[in-house]
Structures are given as structure tokens and as C-alpha cells.
Amino acid sequence: MVTMAGAGRDCSIANALGVIGERWSLLALREVLLGERRFDQIARNTGASRDILAARLRTLVERGVLARVQYQERPPRYEYVPTEAGRALRPIMLGLMEWGDRYVTDGPGPTRWEHDCGAELHPEMVCGHCHAPVLAGTTRLVRLGQVR
Amino acid sequence: MVTMAGAGRDCSIANALGVIGERWSLLALREVLLGERRFDQIARNTGASRDILAARLRTLVERGVLARVQYQERPPRYEYVPTEAGRALRPIMLGLMEWGDRYVTDGPGPTRWEHDCGAELHPEMVCGHCHAPVLAGTTRLVRLGQVR
DNA sequence: GTGATAGGTTGGATTATTGGACCGACATCT
């Protein structure tokens, strides 16, 4: 697993990346959140090699992002379901998708969502308290993690 | 550079990760968004080795997330500044920080922000149209990228 | 018994990363 700690700034972004920052981890999680919960499907849909995928799923389970649940006996078969921590990554994945649609992917986004309100989903990050958009210049650093 | 395309699902998350998904890329971007724009400072504050950092900064510049700007002649010195695409990643980084604070980092978050409204910043993802929180079950898949 | 499905593991070859040394062109002490 990637540690990314022990050097550099004490920072929850670095800590988060220690859990989900390895290659294929987020794509595996994407599939799980899309409802594909079986190893073979996740392997096919991400393109990850099976050994690396097995390792990634293992660390995601260890770190509490996914749970490995047996859905049948004989032969034992398992599926991967998101925990609360895993589900909490959904907005971030959608944000990453929006960013990719806008700045990386050519043409219209390959995956599109509609919100309950009827509009096509274009998620936006707002302050949880006053609900104003989090724009540069509207936030002030109160405390900064130290470089170790 | 990581491609992550050519196999797996056609997806802007995968495309985004092709640009910012390599190790150290997001941490370098974190430093730039915090205002540390010089190579040595970014190296110190991330803990990345210098050659890898140089490679990452190069691809971030190539892909339009950062710009490399000369800030003095003789000797030539350069700094890295975020482009619009880079600044657009700020909300995502804050979301990742929030997630890390909540599910990974022990104790209080090492870095904290205050919003203009006076509250400590806890960003939240909402629908850009109706401004309701983007929760599981409030979105519907309209189109899904195909697996190639 | 043949094939398919599921969830992996194993091995060998290829790539990436690490940490440290080094470099050129200055600037700043002493």
C-alpha cells in the first residue's frame, strides 16, 4: 500500500490518497458504486489486471472503504459492497467526473446523471453551513498541517 | 504517463485520473493551490523525490493543469501556477480533505479552513441546478460509458 | 466429460519509484 506519510505535509489529502490513491482503486470503487460488485465484472470494466485488482480490493476492505460479503456458499462467492466511508466518496467521484468531462474528455461526457429535480447533474461544491459555492477567495486558512 | 484508456469503461473519472491520478500529482497540486509554487518548496512539502516531481510537474503542465512561468532571468527561475483547470480542482481537493479528515486521519484535521460566512468549512456537494445535496438515491443514470 | 462461471494465485518480464549525488548559474556572506 502507498503510505505517503512519514514525509511531507501532515494532511488529510495525503492520508486519503494513502487509502484510495493507488492506481485502479478509484476505478474499482467506481464500479462498486455503479452496482458492479463481482470481481470478474470489476476486472472487465476497469481493465485492471486481476492480481493487482485483488490486492487493491483487499486494501480497500482493510481500510474500511469496501466490505467483502459472501453471497453464496458452495462454491463460496463474494461481492464487494461500499461501506459508509465508500458511499461518502460518491460526491467526490461525481466531482472528478465533472472535472474530467470539462477539462479532459473530448466531446460530451460518456456518463451522465440526472438529479431528482429533473436537471442533468452538474455537481457543485458549497459550504455546508451557508451553502454558498466554495470559490477561491471565499475561504481562509485557519490552520495548516506542518511539514514533517 | 498513466493512460488508463484503451481498456475498461469509457469514463471521465478514468480520463481525469490519467491526468492527475499518478502518485504525487495531487500533492504537488495541493502545494501549488496553497501558494507554494517553487520546485524546492513543493519537493520539501510533498516528500516526493525530485526527479519524479519534475516528471509530474511536466505532465501537469503538458495537460494544462499548471503553467510554468519564469519569474526571473539570470539565473532563469520558474514557478508553477494553476491554470483554470487547476483551480477547478480546488473543490475536489477540499472534498478529499473532508473525506480524509472524517474517515482516515485520527483526531482533528491537520488543515482547517474557514468560509466567508464565518463557519469552519465543511464542503458539501450539491446539484448545480436545484442546490439540493447529491445523495445516493437522488440521482438517476441517464447514460453509462461503454466498456471497450 | 466438456464448458462456463467465479474468485482468485503464481511466475517472469517489464516499468516505475526511491534516495542520494551531482550540476550550472548565480547571490550572499566572511
Place this chain on the structure above:
DNA sequence: AGATGTCGGTCCAATAATCCAACCTATCAC
């Protein structure tokens, strides 16, 4: 003048991670 420090990197050898294909075990359907 000489020594040391800064800045933005590059180069190198050792180590670690990744990739791909093949294989394995167990079971079911035909």
C-alpha cells in the same frame, strides 16, 4: 577572493510495483 547557499533541475543504481498470461479449485449446466 573564497566559501557557502539557493534554485531548478538531471543522473544513477537499487528496489518495488505492475503487467500479462497461465493456472487453480470448486461448482453447475448440458
